[in-house]
Amino acid sequence: MSSSDVTTSPRETGAGHGDAVRLDNVVHRYGRGGETFTAVGPVDLTVPAGEFLVLVGASGCGKSTLLRLVAGFERPTHGSVRVHGAEPRPGVTAGVVFQTPRLFPWRTVRGNIDLALRYAGVERARRPERRRELLDRVGLAGVEGRRVWEISGGQQQRVAIARALAAENPLLLLDEPFAALDALTRERLQEDVRQVTARTGRTTVFVTHSADEAVFLGSRIIVLTRSPGTVALDLPIPLPRDGVDAEDLRNSAEFAELRARVSHAVKTAAA
Structure with a gap:
């Protein structure tokens, strides 16, 4: 070189x-x-x-x-x-995204995002709107009620990205x-x-x-x-x-x- x-x-x-x-x-x-x-x-x-x-x-x-x-x-x-x-x-x-999504499998997509929003200090009243914004941003609108094991690996990684964006840092x-x-x-x-x-x-x-x-x-x-x-x-x-x-x-x-x-x-x- x-x-x-x-x-x-x-x-x-x-x-x-x-x-x-x-x-x-x-x-x-x-x-x-x-x-x-x-x-x-x-x-x-x-x-x-x-x-x-x-x-x-x-x-x-x-x-x-x-x-x-x-x-x-x-x-x-x-x-x-x-x-x-x-x-x-x-x-x-x-916000950190790893090689594997590291989501909580017993929670829904909504639950995983809401937990990240709670840790980020987002007020409870603002969480639904903020969650919708995040899921729409990563192309997952409409899947918030599904369990982690009900969505594909690519969708799981999208959830992980949305979770990393939740903190707004x-x-x-x-x-x-x-x-x-x-x-x-x-x-x-x-x-x-x-x-x-x-x-x-x-x-x-x-x-x-x-x-x-x-x-x-x-x-x-x-x-x-x-x-x-x-x-x-x-x-x-x-x-x-x-x-x-x-x-x-x-x-x-x-x-x-x-x-x-x-x-x-x-x-x-x-x-």
């Missing part, structure tokens, strides 16, 4: 007032004593508010570890992680949420997430190992090296984020060029 493959923008040189996430000299290790394993680092990264950042790389490069650090589920061994200037708080700082984190879905459902949900985040303006950090998914979703892509993960490529994606047909976008020459560039970077970084 040549030095021209790494794009450094002014936003990386200082936090500024519009930064949603900032990682300074972050290193994270697992284990104790002589049995330690460095998963990521050092990583310096700034995510401006409203950006859709995609972390992409081969399996085991530390993508999910970085996401857990931003979510506050873990604390870095060295360095600092800040979300809107403060340490992240699990369950408070960001400005940061959304997604850890390979479509990995277990069939190709058609995955593409449909990619389009949904792209539209939802474009309309809400939420800062989003999305983890994937797919160059195609990264280019389609992201306004910026970070490619990580093999473990310990560091930044191999920082690439802005100049594709339109709204008002464009998804199929036309995927079939465009610019999309194909960017996908090839990211794919090459992932393979090179993993070597």
